[in-house]
Amino acid sequence: MWQAPPAPAPFETEWLPVLDMPAPGMQNRLTVALRIILLIPQFVVVWVLSVVAFFIAVLGWFGALVLGRLPVFASDYLTGFVPYETRVNAYLLLTHDRYPPFAFHTPDHPVRVELRPGELNRLAVFFRIVLAIPAMIIQSVLYAGWWTVSFISWLVVLILGRMPQPLFEATAAILRYRMRYMAYLLMLTSAYPKRLFGEEPGSVPGGPVSATRPLVLSGAGRGLLVAFILIGVIAGGTSSITTAVTSDDDDTKQVTGPLVPGPPQSGGPLAS
Numbered sequence: 001m002w003q004a005p006p007a008p009a010p011f012e013t014e015w016l017p018v019l020d021m022p023a024p025g026m027q028n029r030l031t032v033a034l035r036i037i038l039l040i041p042q043f044v045v046v047w048v049l050s051v052v053a054f055f056i057a058v059l060g061w062f063g064a065l066v067l068g069r070l071p072v073f074a075s076d077y078l079t080g081f082v083p084y085e086t087r088v089n090a091y092l093l094l095t096h097d098r099y100p101p102f103a104f105h106t107p108d109h110p111v112r113v114e115l116r117p118g119e120l121n122r123l124a125v126f127f128r129i130v131l132a133i134p135a136m137i138i139q140s141v142l143y144a145g146w147w148t149v150s151f152i153s154w155l156v157v158l159i160l161g162r163m164p165q166p167l168f169e170a171t172a173a174i175l176r177y178r179m180r181y182m183a184y185l186l187m188l189t190s191a192y193p194k195r196l197f198g199e200e201p202g203s204v205p206g207g208p209v210s211a212t213r214p215l216v217l218s219g220a221g222r223g224l225l226v227a228f229i230l231i232g233v234i235a236g237g238t239s240s241i242t243t244a245v246t247s248d249d250d251d252t253k254q255v256t257g258p259l260v261p262g263p264p265q266s267g268g269p270l271a272s
Contacts, residue, residue: 014118014189014190014191015115015116015118015189016180016189016191016194016195017082017113017114017115017116017179017180017183017188017189017191018113018114018213019086019111019112019113019172019175019176019179019212019213019215020111020112020113020114020209020210020212020213021090021095021096021110021111021112021175021211021212022096022110022210022211023165023168023211024096024162024163024164024165024168024211025096025097025162026097026161026162027094027096027097027157027162027163028097029158029161031097031099032094032097032154032157032158032161033158035091035092035094035154036092038099039088039091039092041102042088042091042100042102043088045102046084046085046088049081049084050081050085052077052081053077053081053186056073056074056077056078057074057078057185057186057187059071059074060074060075060078060186060187061125061128061187064120064122064125064187065122065125065126068119068120068122069117069118069119069120070117070120070187070188074187075117075188078117078186078187078188079117079188080104080105081104081186082113082115082179082182082183082186082188083104083111083112083113083115084100084103084104085182086111086113086175086178086179086182087100087106087109087111089175089178090111090175091111093146093171093174093175094153094154094157094163094171095111095163095168095171095172095175096110096111098110098111112210115183115188115189116189117187117188117189118189118190119190120187120190121190124190125187128184128185128187129185132181132184135177135180135181135184135185135193136181136185138177138181138193138196139174139177139178139181139193140232140236141229141232141233141236142174142177142178142196142228142229143174143178143232144231144232144235144236145227145228145229145230145231145232145233145235146171146174146228146232148231148232148235149228149231153167153171165218165220165221166220166221166223166224167221167224168211168221169198169215169216169217169218169220169221169224169225170217170221170222170224170225170228172211172212172215173196173197173198173215173217173221173225174225174228176212176215177193177196180193180194181193195215196225197217197222197225198214198215198216198217198221198222199214199215199216201214201216202214
């Protein structure tokens, strides 16, 4: 008996950026011990790149309002900048032991970001900064939580010589959310950052592509991610209270903690 062909899959109007990373492996304990020192040149480069990215994003914003998509010059630069920053962050957060090269295009690097700039809703582009505020708060809380207990994570990786799987899962989730937030803020995608807690097993046709595609969090990984969120909320609240008290006592505007604590690459014109 003749059967009707299956209905075609609905057209995907937005691409959710993908982070590909290898599973955690052994790391050189010396490079773990000196991780931040080794990254000082990268912090300088990322800061410079972020200044350029800021001005290009402003020009790209005007272009996207007119064209309904990023101009080619903006798309080309920003699709290189976001993966570059992500590779530096991945190395900084101890997920692997491969130093990020000083280049935009690194096909042989284990940390890869897939972006597909395309059509954009002009109204969403116009209000992009306002729309990105909830995602900015979430990624700020995540980073605050991770950095508040970063010494413990660093000590664990230093002793074991590798990052434990639950810590890797939670850290990869934070890295991926940050990358998706940056891609959305810079108009490289129309997809709002989502799926912080990962995907279900088997969600990628044909099997897993990498350790983070799909990103499947174990119970321990989810629990650790929740702990980072709670710690980040507490750290942010404590910082706000301390800042308010300092301001009242000294009539100064001293800020005791940035929105995204950590080394310099979390700062700059494009940091939240």
